Amino acid sequence: MNDTVIGVGVIGCGEIAQLMHLPFIHELPSFRIAALCDISVGVIEKLGAQYGVEALYSDYTALIADPAVDAVVVCTYDHGDIVAAALAAGKHVFVEKPLAFTPEEARPMVEKAEASGLVAMIGYMKLYDPGYEIGLEKIATIGTPRSIHIHDFAGRFDTYGALYTQVKATDIPADVMATSRAAAAGRIEASLGPDHAGYVGLYLLLLMLGSHDLAVLRGAFGSEARVRYAQPVGEDQLLAVLEFGEGVPCYLDIGVAHYEWWDEFLHVHGDTDEVRIQFQNPYWRQASAVVTVREAAPSGASERRLPGVPDTAFRREWKHFADCILNGAKPRTPLSGGLDDLNLAVAIIKAMPPKPV
Template sequence: MSAPQTRPLGIGVIGCGEIAQLMHLPIIHELPQLKIAALCDLSRSVLDGLGDHYGVAARYRDYHDLFRDPAVDAVVICTFDHGPVVRAAIEAGKHFIVEKPLAFTAQEARPLVAAATASGLTALVGYMKLYDPGYRLALEKIAAIGRPKMIQVHDFAGRFDRYQQLYTQLRGQDVDAALIKAGQQEVAGRVATMLGCGHTAYADLYMTLLMLGSHDLAVLRGAFGVAETVSYAQAVGPTHLMAVLGFADRVPALLEVAFGAQYEWWDEWMTVHGEADEVRIDFQNPYVRNAAAIVRLREAAGEGPSERILPGTPETAFRRQWQHFIACVRGEAMPLTPLQGGLDDLELAERIIKALPARALNEAAA
């Protein structure tokens, strides 16, 4: 099961779109312990462009074929619908990182978590923010301020296009649009079934919570464990959610997630209010390399206030995640972001949406 340590770990990249091209492929390419062993995408032109660029001959349009390739020791799953690919990876005995969210519903995710655990494979959810040196530093500061009075997590994201244009991306025009649409509709059907008729109207809000907010649920969980209660939820807009969660020792957290704010800055932060001190983490746009989250500390200094800014060590969280993955495969570390956390977040996302008042499909957001 564990790969030989003398040669680089052969990585198959499944889904060669934006996040694979901007982060995973360049990092796998540059880390000496890894080798891009195979590529898989629906687009032949993307496969050929990236295969030529990275010198990878093994190019597959069906991930089942990639899993039969003996040069592939492990995979990173960067498709839209992860569940079926995760299942195939476990069946093929390949270690893997699956991009967030682990799946679209907790019901889909539960058997995946059980199968991954039973397999003994290294299986990580790609919650790269938990590997960010700024976040790790903030955890130490949070632990030092005692029981928080209040936690706030805010994620309005920002203009992705500003950062997308920093990179050259290959986009395929040769994928059957009907095939993509059918896949999206199939997922929408699974989500609607899970939400039930009273909450189907919140499908876009649920997807916002999964595609953007799952990072924030993971960041909260990484610091405070799994939320015990959801005492309030409000649909501020179709993709704008507010919720009040309760953690151990009745510590409350206000969560706000919105997609489409279009700010010129990246607007994602967590503030932890202690009795006397405050820790705030400002996350960076995920597409910025070599930039860690920034930690701001407000403390009492004698009779007055003080404020310190602690930039995390320059690093790309995605690179740290890959280094951790290598250590896990070698048996030198235990997964920091195991699949169970991805399931915990899906269960919480479902609880948050179901805490909203039931409403008919044609009712506009409040």
């Protein structure tokens, strides 16, 4: 690495890498794309031509060994072994959420990262959303909350296809991903224990969709959440009641809906004021969360909308990653936060009625 440009190796060149990470790594002057790795040779050949990258690998260990790679971004389905290998090789790490599938897998990753002196960051992009940052400032002014509500029914994930060009893999055997997912499910069942192993699907919902919401809560109210109640609502929805601080209740509901709009918000009720952070579709660039503040006015209630600045949370997290590597800034989303969220996800599932496999 020279003094100002970080060579990045991208491991896992699927949807999120192509739509969000590669464009910003390519755009930002602090980075250059040094190498690409994917199990699809066809994908990396096309992306290599698109971005002018000659170092193309189908084995992540070869990419990590490449001396031109200073930092690794991990966008695969299963992250643990790759993160461990990158840290052992002295590479900075940016890993997509979830950090791992179980707390048992994540704990040694966190310990290795903290002992390494390297920058290791998890991709919780919502914590870099300009609107979320504005919302935190407003939440801090209303005192101890009376109640908290975090809601995420998401929306259709196929509507962004017309916005971007994505190279789809056609040369991966169908059983490869199925084998990987089955192995992860087995580890999750073991972690949840026999009484709750039947909730693998809802646990994965918490990790793949809800982990952003757990991170948003942690960023606003800390990591000391206690689970007071949890209940499945069918196969693709759950609700839970958490508690923060001195008995502040938090209602959490997460599910899969197929709305034409994006349905995700954090709403905080204080004694006299309310703050609502309405998140946008994460695949929309230049669209940050919108904050609504309801407060007292001489004639009754006053409601103000505070739109965030037009920037992309993914871009902002990459700028922060560069600041951490080049200038010694402290990571805002360290791996330890991912472990906290995994612990909370397990606690939510274990608060549900028993459901053996």
